[in-house]
Amino acid sequence: MSVEIPENMEDVAMQLAQHKVRGEQVDETTVIQNAVRDILQAFFDEALEGHYDDVNWDENDLVVTDVMGNEAGRVHPQSDSFVNDFKTDADSLIERLEDETARIVGGR
Known part of the structure; x- marks a missing residue:
């Protein structure tokens, strides 16, 4: 995983501080949402040995679309949100x- 992607709340706090130093207004929720999406994207890129699928938000779910733009999979949070x-x-x-990721990639 990339050093730039927060993997815990400590990393989130560090990234928030970096944004503040640069004068950027970003809140904790946005940093966590970006991290969760980026983590899932990184797993797909690794599993497929390249960037073929895209991971995007659809309300509270993360949706994986393939190269053709078709939905390949959907991941739901366990609680009310991935942030929680x-x-x-x-x-x-x-x-x-x-x-x-393994389930979605393996199901093709």
Whole structure:
């Protein structure tokens, strides 16, 4: 995973501080949402050995679309949001995202 992608709340705090130093207005929720999406994207890029699928938000879900723009899979949060899942147990969420990647890639 990239050093730029926060993997826990400590990393989120550091990234918030970096944004503040640069004069950028970013809140904790946005940093976490970007991190969760980027983590799942990184897993797909690794599993497919390149960037073929795109991960984007659809309300509270993360939707994976293939090269043709078709939905290849959808990942739902365990609680009411991925932000809360990340805050509660980021390690468990990351593990679940990795499992979901394997499920979606393997189901093709």
